[in-house]
Amino acid sequence: MKTLLINGYVALPTEVIQADVLLDAGKISTIGQNLQDQINGADQVIDLAGQVLAPGLIDLHVHFRQPGFTDKETVRTGSLAAAHGGFTTVCAMPNLEPVPDNVEQFKKMLVLNHDDGVVHIKQYATITMNRVAGQLVDFQELKNAGAFGFSNDGSGIQTAKEMYDAMQAAQAVALPICAHVEDAALKGNGVMNAGPVADKLGLPGIPTISETAQLARDLVLAAETGVHYHVCHVSTAQSVDLIRRAKAAGVRVTAEVSPHHLFLDETMITYDNPMLKMNPPLRRPEDRQALLNGLLDGTIDLIATDHAPHTAAEKTGSMLTAAFGITGLETSFAECYTHLVRPGICTLTQLLQWMSLKPAQLFNLQGAGKIAVGQTADLVILNLAQPYEIKVEDMQSKGKNSPFIGEQVYGQVVMTIVAGKIVYQQHQASTTR
Template sequence: MALYIKKGRVIDPANDVDRISDLKIENGQIVGHALALAEEATKDDVVIDAEGKLVIPGLIDLHCHLREPGGEAKETIATGTRAAARGGFTAVAAMANTTPVCDSQSGVEFLLKRSKETGLVRVYPIGAITKGLQGQELAEMADMASCGAIAFSDDGKTVARSDIMRRALQYSQMCERLIICHCEDDDLVHEGVMNEGYWSTLLGLKGIPTVAEDIIVARDIMLAEATGASIHIAHVSTAGAVEIIKQARARGVDVTGEVCPHHLALTDAAVEGFNSATKVNPPLRTEKDRQALKKGLRDGTLTILATDHAPHTTEEKAREYAYTPFGISGLETAWPIYWRELIEDKVLTVNEMVAALTVHPAARCNLPGGTLAVGAPADITIIDPQREETVTLDGWASQGKNTPFLGWKLRSWPIYTLVGGRIVMKNREIVDEL
């Protein structure tokens, strides 16, 4: 039995393809694409009518938190991957800040095993840089790389010691893996809970200055330049960080940066009213920073879009703003938020936005996917660019309901997600059975 996707606008930036075409899928792979190919379909085949829709490589998220093991009240691999499928993602890279921390071969193997047992999309483990995320001793990087870790990060914490970070960058080259940097000067962050500025003063909340991010971005880039290593800056949020990355890339440093939906769509003004769903790390910044991120995407300084999906329980997010945990549940609204901020605001072309969510993250971590080429895995997302929905919790797949976008009316939504040729989301609903 074959599966055909009929008359869609096929966009494959990896191969410079943008045309109306049919796709044919067999045995989990793309086996052909040409106009009118679906006319070959027999009564036993499945045909998806994609006329007026975008047919793109499955979205790849290089930055999410699945919480398992240890945080199953917030999210599990099962629920997190279903949230990913509903958001159009066919692959996610899971950060290491679980309990216990994914800092050893056994931690990577657990994640891969559980993902195979309960996951709905592909899950790629990211191993910790340091043991227990304590920043004092390197984790078992070579062992983790050998059994499937695609990168290393202490995300959620900064590797404060420069000697440890330098050594990690040197080891990462031997392992041929990327270092993903969480950039905050902890002494400057201290007990801050939002961006330092007008709104933190008005609301009486302790602020986090932008320079706390900029300093560590500069340090990590300098260390990467000194060692010749490759690094990726997670959740870039400040105008200063964008400029530092831009200058480094101009010098030939192998550094990339990612942007998250909330930093493009919101500013620190959203904290007014003390909605705990707006508390995120790094914090929502100013309009100047928001526009700098867009400019960085437009000029190619920033090349990857990620979610930093960070689910929490309703009880945790019901606390006072200062005591509620940082994080936004972002997988299910990422695409339409990006569409609103980047396509409707004419920051990127559709092809450029697709590339930032597919071929660029795949290339950065040497992952399969990110293309619709014949012979590639049939990881495919179909988008209805005209579909409008108001964000509600109806049908919400993640256990984390902590989204600041409730009530927003957004256009352009994923309507099909296929992983290895299997339909896992159809018409905004999860499909669990083969």
């Protein structure tokens, strides 16, 4: 099937140009000026009407909750949310029930992801059996089964010996360790960032050292083992500094930041508000600025959502009892475009590098992350000119736990295309044939 996209702008890896794009058999076959002469040979024509055609976004960190927690999300609803947010590839964390910590269960996850997903879904395996301390998984067997990487996300690895052994095993099979860095004893029963805001609200705090102490340990171990060590959802200024120094020393470390840590901080928690309970917690304004600085100078490599849907009941009441987590797939690009690109903090090209090109490059996602002839036709059409409101009723995810609901933003996804097939389309998108 041939699809021709005309009358728009195309976001290439280093620039945005006015061009038309021809797709053929699920791949990008031609990028050029005035391809309208090929309309008669196209099965479908999409009029971009001056909008931007960008590479499909990539999210290295999502939770789809199935199996085990389908009241929160399913592979189907999570992947529909991804498509609505412009994501064509997502990487799903393994904190599920049963846990994909063995080949049999892992292969079941791959089948589920393939059969129910509308976007490409890469699957993490766990680092330890059942995501608890004591026994590492079989790294080689899980790689052979198709594991994208290894993570115990939601839980930090509590002993240096277990993390050291895991890093050696991951390095031996040339796959990354993606770490939720958190010392459980230091975190205690905290529900938000430790400090004067928590004290004022009478809520137990989570100190920054619960993140940084374990991160410092892991960076030493990563230097020793040579593993690709990826830091999930960085939240503190000290963490940024530790990663910056480790990179300068040649440690093979990459890092992600989530939009909520870029655009929200503890000063916005003015009452006991469970919608602002997340892990790691929202930190100080100076931490938020350090995260942005780290993103701009390359210390932090990319943006990932940590999409964590919950039921309405789990996100009501007090932060003392509510679940940690915030959804992000359907708000991420718009939040970043509105608060980073429109004010001139970064360019659209930079944002797309953080949300597409760099994840593909750093995690060896072949055929993804850029618009180029021969690439898989994983694409998103973006309306950057018109503001819109983030509304609950528009969300495809089961989880509505987002403090961004009701905000006026820019950067609306008009259409998402996966391997040449339209998987999300706004009603007013213009297509013919």
